[in-house]
Amino acid sequence: MGAILIEAENLARRYGRRWALADVSFTVRSGSVVMVAGRNGSGKSTLFRVLSTAIRPDRGRAMINGFDLLRDREDIRRMMALLSHQSYLYESLTARENLSVAADHLGRSRNGVMALLERVALANRADDPVSTFSAGMRKRLSFARVLLQEPTLVLFDEPYGQLDPEGFMLVDDVVRELKAQGTTVMIATHQLERGVGLADEAILLEAGRVMWAGRASEVMEHETQIADRRARSAGREPGVAC
Amino acid sequence: MTEVAMTPTQTRSNLGRAIAIALLCIAVYIGLVVTLADEYLHADLSLGLPLAVRTLIAVFGGLIGAIIFLAGDDLGGSLSNVKLLFGIAVCFLVLGTYFGLFVAPPERFMGEVQRIMYVHVPTAWNGLLALTFAFACAILFLFKGDWKWDALMEGSIEVGVVLGFLLCCQGAIWAKPTWGVWWDWDPRLTTTAVLIFAFLGILALRKFVDDPVKRGIWSSVATIIAYVDVPIVYFSVRWWNSLHQLQSNPNTVSEPFWIPLRANAFGILFLMTAFILLRARVSKLRLENELAPPPLLEAELGEAV
Amino acid sequence: MLTAALRKEMLLQWRTRAQMMAVFVFGAAALLLFSFAVGPVAEALRLYSAGFLWLGLLLSSTLTLAESYHAEMENRALEGLLLLPANPRALYYGKAIANWIQLVILGMALVPVMVILYDAGTMRIPELFVVVALGAAGLSAPGTLYAAMTAQVRSKQTLLPLLLFPLIVPALLASVKATSLIILGDPMGQLKSWISLLIAFDAIYWSLCGLLFGRVVEE
Numbered sequence: 001m002g003a004i005l006i007e008a009e010n011l012a013r014r015y016g017r018r019w020a021l022a023d024v025s026f027t028v029r030s031g032s033v034v035m036v037a038g039r040n041g042s043g044k045s046t047l048f049r050v051l052s053t054a055i056r057p058d059r060g061r062a063m064i065n066g067f068d069l070l071r072d073r074e075d076i077r078r079m080m081a082l083l084s085h086q087s088y089l090y091e092s093l094t095a096r097e098n099l100s101v102a103a104d105h106l107g108r109s110r111n112g113v114m115a116l117l118e119r120v121a122l123a124n125r126a127d128d129p130v131s132t133f134s135a136g137m138r139k140r141l142s143f144a145r146v147l148l149q150e151p152t153l154v155l156f157d158e159p160y161g162q163l164d165p166e167g168f169m170l171v172d173d174v175v176r177e178l179k180a181q182g183t184t185v186m187i188a189t190h191q192l193e194r195g196v197g198l199a200d201e202a203i204l205l206e207a208g209r210v211m212w213a214g215r216a217s218e219v220m221e222h223e224t225q226i227a228d229r230r231a232r233s234a235g236r237e238p239g240v241a242c
Numbered sequence: 243m244t245e246v247a248m249t250p251t252q253t254r255s256n257l258g259r260a261i262a263i264a265l266l267c268i269a270v271y272i273g274l275v276v277t278l279a280d281e282y283l284h285a286d287l288s289l290g291l292p293l294a295v296r297t298l299i300a301v302f303g304g305l306i307g308a309i310i311f312l313a314g315d316d317l318g319g320s321l322s323n324v325k326l327l328f329g330i331a332v333c334f335l336v337l338g339t340y341f342g343l344f345v346a347p348p349e350r351f352m353g354e355v356q357r358i359m360y361v362h363v364p365t366a367w368n369g370l371l372a373l374t375f376a377f378a379c380a381i382l383f384l385f386k387g388d389w390k391w392d393a394l395m396e397g398s399i400e401v402g403v404v405l406g407f408l409l410c411c412q413g414a415i416w417a418k419p420t421w422g423v424w425w426d427w428d429p430r431l432t433t434t435a436v437l438i439f440a441f442l443g444i445l446a447l448r449k450f451v452d453d454p455v456k457r458g459i460w461s462s463v464a465t466i467i468a469y470v471d472v473p474i475v476y477f478s479v480r481w482w483n484s485l486h487q488l489q490s491n492p493n494t495v496s497e498p499f500w501i502p503l504r505a506n507a508f509g510i511l512f513l514m515t516a517f518i519l520l521r522a523r524v525s526k527l528r529l530e531n532e533l534a535p536p537p538l539l540e541a542e543l544g545e546a547v
Numbered sequence: 548m549l550t551a552a553l554r555k556e557m558l559l560q561w562r563t564r565a566q567m568m569a570v571f572v573f574g575a576a577a578l579l580l581f582s583f584a585v586g587p588v589a590e591a592l593r594l595y596s597a598g599f600l601w602l603g604l605l606l607s608s609t610l611t612l613a614e615s616y617h618a619e620m621e622n623r624a625l626e627g628l629l630l631l632p633a634n635p636r637a638l639y640y641g642k643a644i645a646n647w648i649q650l651v652i653l654g655m656a657l658v659p660v661m662v663i664l665y666d667a668g669t670m671r672i673p674e675l676f677v678v679v680a681l682g683a684a685g686l687s688a689p690g691t692l693y694a695a696m697t698a699q700v701r702s703k704q705t706l707l708p709l710l711l712f713p714l715i716v717p718a719l720l721a722s723v724k725a726t727s728l729i730i731l732g733d734p735m736g737q738l739k740s741w742i743s744l745l746i747a748f749d750a751i752y753w754s755l756c757g758l759l760f761g762r763v764v765e766e
Contacts, residue, residue, distance in 0.1 A: 014535070016452075054626055055766050058535075077632035088627025090618050092562035101558070104551035105633040129562075149631065384762060440713035447710060450700045455766065460696045463759045464710060467689060470755060471714050474748055478717035481740070482724065 002030030005153065005184050006051070010060035012208075013046050020046040022208040023060065028186065028201075030065075033179050035195035035216055036188040037223065038205035044188035045085060047205070048155045051186075052082040064153065081151035083159055087138045088145065091131040095122055095141050098130060102145055116144040120170065135162040143174065154178060156187045160194060172198060192223060206230075258314035259323065262307045266330070269303025272296050273504050274337075304508055305371070308515040312375060315519055317393060317526045324523075327516035334509030338364075342502030355419045362412040364507040366430070368514045369405030370472075372398045373437065375518070377469040380462035389529055390522075392458040395465060396448065397521035399441050401514055406438040429480040436475050440468040454532050548634045552641025559618050560645055566614060571653060574607040575660045582664055589666055596667035597726035601682065601719055604654050608683075609708050611649050612690040615642060616698035625764060639760035643691040643753070650683035667730045674738070678725045681745040685718030686711075688752040695763050721745045 006028040013021040021043045028034050036044050049055045051062065053073040062069040067076050089098050099113040117123045120140040130138065139162050146154060159171045175198050178185050189195050195202070199216035204223060212222045276289070276296060291299075315323050342360035379395035382388070413431045414424040425431070444464045451457040560567070581599040585591050619625035628638060658675065662668045669675060693710045697703040725741040 016532075017534075019535075052630055054630060074632055077630050080630075082630060084623070084627075086623040086626070088624050088630075089622050090559060090624050091621055092618060093558060097558060101551070101555045102628075102631060104554060105548070105628055105631050107548075107551075145627075436713050436716050440710075443706075443709040443713060447696065447700075447706060450702060450706055456699075459762050463763055464693070464696070466759065467692070467752075467755060468714060470751060471717070474717040474744075474751070478720045478744055481744070482720050 002182075004028070005030040006062065006064050008051070008060070008062040011047070011050055011057045011062055012059040013050055013055065013057050015046075019208050021050065021057070024205075024208070024210055025060075026203055026210055026213055028184060030184055031179070031182050032200045033175060033185045033187065033198055035192075035199035035202040035219070036186060036205060037190060037192055037195060037202060037219060038188075039190060042205040043208035044205055045157050046208070048082060048157045048186070048188055049084070052080055052084075052155055053077055054082070054084075079151060080153045080155065081146040081149040083142055083146050083154070083156045085157055085161070087130075087142045089130045089138060089141060092129055094127045094129050095133070095144075096126040098141060099144060099148055102148055106149065108148070112148065116147055119147065120144045121166070136164055136167055139163055140167065140170070143170070147174070151183065153184045154186070156185065156189075158189060159187060160189060160191055168194065192220060196220065258310050262310035262314070263326075265303045265310070266307035269300050269307060270508065272303065273300030273508065274501065300504065304511055308511050309375070311515050312394060312398075312518060315522075317390060317519070317523050324516045324519050327512045327519070331509050331512035331516060334505045334512065338502045338505030338509055341505060346502055355416065358412055358416050360502040360506050361510075362409070362416060363503060364510045365405055365409045365412060366434075367507060368510045369402055369409055369434070371511070372402035372405060372514055372518065373441065373469060373472075376402060376441075376465055380465035380469075383458055383462045384466075389458070389526070389533070392454075392462075393522040393526040393529060394518065395462065396445075396525040397518040399444060399461075399465065400521055401517045403438055403441050403445065405510075405514065406434050406441075409434050410438065427479070427483045429476055429483065432479045432483075433472065433476045436479075437468075437472060440471065441465075444468060454529060548637035549640055552633070552637045553644060556615075556641050556645030560615075560649060563614070563618075567611070567649060567653070570607050570610050570614075571656050573610065574603045574653060574657050577603040577606055578657065578660050578664055592665040593667050594731070596661050596665035597730055598723045599665065600654075600657055600661045600726060601723045603657055604650065604683070605686065605712070605715070605719060607653055607657075608650055608686045608690060609711065611653070612646060612687070612694040612711075613698065613703060613707055615646055615649075615691070616694050620698050629764065635761040635764055636757050638764075639691065639695075639757055643687050643756070646691050647680075647684050647687040650687055651680050654679040654683055669730045671729050674729050675726065678722060678729065678742065678745070681742065681749060682718055682722030682725075684749045685722070685745060685752065686715055688749065688756050689714050692756040692760055692763065695760065718745060718748050721748070 004027050006026075008027070009025050011021055011024045012019060024043070024047060036047065038044050046055075050057045051064070051069070053069065053076050056070065064076050065079060067079075069076065090101070093101065095117060096113055099116060100110045103110050103113060114123065114126065117126050120143050122137060122140055122144070125133070125137065130141065133141065139159075143159070146156075156171075156175075159175075160168055163171065172194075175185055175187070187195055187199065196216050196219060201214065202216040202219040203213045204211040204219065204226065206226065211226050212219075214222070272291075273296070311323055311327060338360060342357055346357070346360075348354050348356065376395050376398040379391040379398060383391035383395060410431065413428070413434070417426045417428075417431075418424050444461050447464060448457055448461050451460060578599055581595075581602065582592055585595060616625075625638070629635060655676065658679070690707075690711055693707055693714075697707040697710070700706060721741045721744045725738055725745070728738045728741070
């Protein structure tokens with residue numbers, strides 16, 4: 001495992017009067033696969049949006065590969081790819097065109113597009129407009145878009161959502177492949193069992209805070225502990241949690 | 243960017259206020275007292291300064307004084323600046339109204355109607371000034387990201403729009419007896435009408451955007467774009483409808499008209515500054531409420547770590 | 548970067564070309580309705596034909612400008628491009644040029660409608676084309692910027708015209724005057740000065756809006 005790639009200090013982000021992310025600090029080593037686990041609304045997506053420079057943090061700072069999250073946004077975007085819960089696709093364009101548009105903006109040739117579509121098993125639908133695609137197919141196409149960027153850091157936000165079992169295998173394969181290439185991968189998911197098999201490290205988020213960070217293999221027992229504590233404290237002081 | 247960065251520096255604002263008041267005193271002395279003395283006491287207090295220099299000092303003294311008040315105010319709880327400005331404004335407006343209505347002789351060609359000019363012209367100057375200040379605030383907000391400028395921008399756009407509306411009404415009142423129509427498509431009047439709509443649009447934009455960061459940035463961008471339009475609108479309307487009229491300033495009217503014109507110009511300037519400050523306080527309070535960090539989660543989650 | 552952005556815009560517009568046809572019908576219907584405001588007086592209609600043409604184009608432009616962001620906001624595709632990273636300035640100019648081309652086509656398509664309805668024929672087609680192109684450029688530059696804001700806001704249909712209409716008064720004025728001079732004849736040789744006003748307006752807003760666009764779409 002390599003040097004430190006991401007060093008986040010006290011990242012915080014609010015939506016209106018609610019902190020979606022409250023003082024999150026962690027480090028990620030280069031080349032590792034990190035699972036970010038937590039329930040819905042625990043801040044996983046917000047964390048990824050902040051790290052991908054899609055939104056600015058309200059407080060805190062982070063260095064990614066030596067680039068400052070606030071100042072060197074261009075550089076971070078160039079090395080990072082985000083699989084968001086937004087598909088980033090144009091509905092009226094075909095699968096092939098969507099990838100070609102991204103390739104054009106990246107300054108890459110369009111030659112690799114077809115191979116990528118085959119990789120995500122969409123080659124036979126390459127010339128159908130995205131508006132005719134199912135949710136799972138859109139997810140696959142977004143997946144191809146991420147791979148097209150050839151990133152050194154990948155943020156997968158709920159990669160398993162809306163996919164069929166075959167899709168699950170695809171995600172796992174891609175993650176292993178990326179890891180083999182030395183790419184750093186962060187996966188946000190609430191499907192702990194799937195993530196544990198892939199990840200080296202894990203971060204448990206709850207209500208916008210880091211509850212626990214450590215080896216992925218130990219995540220299950222900590223998750224149960226936290227769940228227990230949550231249940232107990234909810235019983236004791238109802239209405240305190242936000 | 244989203245941090246509320248408005249820490250008042252008490253000493254600086256006191257010094258700024260002292261300078262502002264000194265400048266205002268000089269401006270008022272030169273602009274009014276000297277003229278008054280010339281006119282009614284036949285005493286020469288002109289200090290040997292030619293008329294143009296005196297006018298410049300009066301105009302810029304007042305202007306810079308007002309700007310220091312605007313930019314130097316920390317928009318905190320204290321209302322002393324606002325009260326001071328309101329006080330000065332009332333004095334000037336009383337003086338200007340008295341001279342304008344009772345002392346200045348009626349105009350030879352237009353008669354009594356012409357007296358509306360004593361508020362019309364100062365309103366025009368100050369309306370444009372308010373929007374110019376909004377433009378400056380927009381640029382400062384985009385580059386510095388200080389919320390103070392956002393609040394001041396909102397205040398000055400609103401006051402500028404009100405002054406512009408008054409200007410259109412006064413223009414119509416003046417136009418009816420003079421030219422026989424309410425609206426004569428004079429380039430200045432038309433430009434003002436266009437400006438009102440442009441800036442009303444920006445105020446509407448501010449109402450529709452909930453996120454304060456986006457609201458600030460977008461309305462700054464729109465303000466810059468709308469303000470740049472002012473000279474273009476003016477010249478295009480002038481070409482479009484060439485009704486010949488020179489710009490009015492105190493030098494084109496005969497001497498007895500100076501005092502009410504200048505007194506009202508100062509009066510409206512201070513009134514405007516005071517209103518902008520008041521209005522900016524309101525928007526700053528609203529902003530602080532929006533930006534106030536919500537409480538972090540406590541106790542039971544903290545234990546779990 | 549600019550060619551990439553332009554290619555994308557052209558592709559998107561080609562896919563939604565049916566919508567362009569609908570906007571044209573809307574514009575033509577507006578021209579038809581304007582004539583009812585004046586009555587069947589051939590001379591008066593001809594006199595105001597230029598004004599009606601530009602009002603028709605202006606009303607249609609709010610539709611096309613707003614529509615040009617629909618595809619970008621649907622799945623946040625614009626954010627996706629910015630994270631690639633694509634240069635916001637290139638994205639802006641790509642979209643502004645695409646909107647401009649669309650408005651020029653729309654404007655030139657409305658000209659025959661005007662000629663037939665108002666008997667406002669002219670043989671000075673090249674000049675007319677220049678005026679339509681310059682006027683459309685004046686609509687598209689600030690329109691593309693404002694539409695980027697209003698596309699993210701509730702009640703966008705109201706807000707875009709509210710912001711855009713006062714702003715483009717000079718461009719509208721100059722375009723109407725210039726078109727009018729072309730149709731009705733130009734004894735004083737004023738056409739040139741109106742065209743230079745249009746060029747000045749375009750130059751100012753094409754550069755200013757390009758500078759400010761990044762601040763509008765980035766958080």
